[in-house]
Amino acid sequence: MPDDARGAGTRRRLVEATMTTIRTHGIAKVSARTIATTGGLNQALVFYHFGSVDALVAEACLVSTAERVASFEERLDDVNGLADLVRLAQDLHAQEKQLGNVTILGQVLAGSQTNPALAEVTGKALSLWTERIQQVLTVVLADSPLGEALDPALLAELVSAAFIGIELVEPTRPDEGGSVAALDRLVPLAQALDDLGPLARRAVRSALRPR
Structure with missing residues (x-):
């Protein structure tokens, strides 16, 4: 195997081991030793390939996101209205929970409170979602009666913040309802807005237009 291919393979194993370590042991237990043990690698490889544990965690966050x-x-390209976007959020939540990424998100955000370097890279990772959602909202709102009242960039930030909040609060709920059920209740509202006829759309736009 060529050296560059071997190195890329090792970096990938380290990234995967880092995410598994965070998911299994929490951000506080992340170290060169725990990552190497999880990945079945020599811990010196962490420093050889990334220079520091923080740099490896940063790479893992960005790559995985x-x-x-x-x-x-x-799915994002195929979103055709607000209701589609809400349904996509439902599917995204279900997959992220199943993969254990909700746990990783909570751990990384917790670590960001006291680690400026981790906070910076977490912000960059989350912006990958926010910027992509903004692109979708720009298209969706262009044909929505809410288009003149809502700024896609601001709404994307609010959507991302709300979704993160749902992800982090859900483990405190005693059942499968609670915050996540709010997404189910949003579908009929979003669908109703999508289905408004021309006259109703003009009326909504007029009512929401800044005075």
């Missing part, structure tokens, strides 16, 4: 965004690219 970019891959998750990419996995939803086709």
Whole structure:
């Protein structure tokens, strides 16, 4: 195997081991030793390939988030209205929970409170979702009666913040309802807005237009 291919393979194993370590042991237990043990590698490889544990965690966050965004690219491109976007959020939540990424998100955000370097990279990782959602909202709102009243960039930030809040609060709920059930209740509202006829759309736009 060529050295560059071998190195890329090792970096990938370290990234995957880092995410598994966070998911299993929490951000507080992340170290070169725990990552190496999880990945079955020599801990010196952490420093050889990344220079520091923080740099490896940063790479892991960015790579894993970019891959998750990419996995939803086709669905994001096919969003045709607010109701579609809410349904996509439902599917995204279900998959992230199943993969254990909700746990990782909570751990990384917790670590960001006291680690400026981790906070910076977490912000960059979350922006990958926010920027992609903004692109979708720009298209959706262009044909929505809410288009003149809502700024896609601001709404994307609010959507991302709300989704993160749902993800982090859900483990405190005693059942499968609670915050996540709010997404179910949003579908009929979003569908009703999508289905408004021309006259109703003009009336909504007029009512929401800044005075």
